[in-house]
Amino acid sequence: MHNLRLFDNEACESAPPCQWTQMEHQLDEHGCARLPGLLDAQQCRDLAALYTREDGFRSRIVMARHGFGRGEYRYFDYPLPPLLQRLREQLYSRLVPVANRWNQRMGLDVRYPDRLQDFLARCHAHGQLRPTPLILQYGEGDYNCLHQDVYGEHVFPLQVVLLLSRPGQDFAGGEFVITQADGDRQRADVMALDQGDALVLAVRHRPVPGRRSGYRRAAMRHGVSRVRSGHRHTVGLIFHDAL
Numbered sequence: 001m002h003n004l005r006l007f008d009n010e011a012c013e014s015a016p017p018c019q020w021t022q023m024e025h026q027l028d029e030h031g032c033a034r035l036p037g038l039l040d041a042q043q044c045r046d047l048a049a050l051y052t053r054e055d056g057f058r059s060r061i062v063m064a065r066h067g068f069g070r071g072e073y074r075y076f077d078y079p080l081p082p083l084l085q086r087l088r089e090q091l092y093s094r095l096v097p098v099a100n101r102w103n104q105r106m107g108l109d110v111r112y113p114d115r116l117q118d119f120l121a122r123c124h125a126h127g128q129l130r131p132t133p134l135i136l137q138y139g140e141g142d143y144n145c146l147h148q149d150v151y152g153e154h155v156f157p158l159q160v161v162l163l164l165s166r167p168g169q170d171f172a173g174g175e176f177v178i179t180q181a182d183g184d185r186q187r188a189d190v191m192a193l194d195q196g197d198a199l200v201l202a203v204r205h206r207p208v209p210g211r212r213s214g215y216r217r218a219a220m221r222h223g224v225s226r227v228r229s230g231h232r233h234t235v236g237l238i239f240h241d242a243l
C-alpha cells in the first residue's frame with residue numbers, strides 16, 4: 001500500500017496520483033474518503049500530547065455545556081503547529097477540484113482558489129478571522145452529536161479528521177459516524193479508522209445523482225458514537241475560518 005507521506009518535504013506532489021484519483025472517486029461516490037496512514041504513530045502521539053499544553057489555543061469548549069455531546073475540544077490559535085499548517089495547505093489544494101466540481105453540480109456559484117491562503121483571505125475579508133483547526137479529547141462515556149461545521153457564510157465544502165489514538169488499544173467504541181439526508185431518506189455510515197488515518201468528508205451537503213437526471217443536494221452530518229472505554233484524540237482540519 002502506498003503511504004501518503006505529506007510531510008517529507010515534497011508534500012502531496014510525492015504521493016502516487018492513483019491515491020488521489022481514488023480519493024476523488026470515493027468522495028464523489030460516498031461523500032467521504034479514508035486516507036490510510038497519513039500520520040505515523042510518533043506524529044499521532046506528538047499531536048495528542050498538545051492537548052494538555054497551556055499555550056497555542058484560542059479557546060476550550062466543554063461539549064456538554066453547549067449541548068454538542070460529551071467530551072471537550074480546543075481550537076488552535078495562529079500560528080498553527082507547523083505540521084497542521086502544512087497539512088491544511090496541502091490537503092486544501094488537493095481538494096479544490098472536488099470542491100469546485102461539487103459546487104458546479106449543486107448549482108452554487110462559488111468557486112475556490114487553488115491556494116488556501118487565497119481562500120482564507122476571502123474568509124478574513126468577511127470577518128471570518130478565527131482559526132478553526134481543533135483537537136478533540138473523549139473519555140469513557142463521551143460522544144459527539146451529529147453536526148455540521150459551518151462557521152459563517154464562507155464554507156469550504158470538505159474537511160478532514162485525523163485519528164490520533166489506537167482503536168481497541170487506547171479506546172473502544174467512539175466510531176466516526178457520517179449521515180446523509182436525501183429528501184426523507186436518511187442513511188448512516190460508520191467509518192472504521194486506524195491510528196494515523198485521515199478521513200475527508202463533506203461539511204454540509206454534497207451532490208447526489210437526481211432520480212431522472214442531474215444532481216441534487218444531500219445534507220451531510222457527522223459525529224462520534226459513545227466511547228466505551230479509554231481515551232480518544234482526534235484533530236479536525238476545517239479550511240474556512242470562523243466569524
Ligand SMILES: O=C(O)CCC(=O)C(=O)O
Pocket residue numbers: 136144149160161176222223224234235236237
Ligand atoms: O472526533 C471526531 O472523530 C470528529 C471530530 C469532528 O467533529 C471534527 O473534526 O469536525
Ligand SMILES: [Fe+2]
Pocket residue numbers: 147148149222236
Ligand atoms: Fe465536526
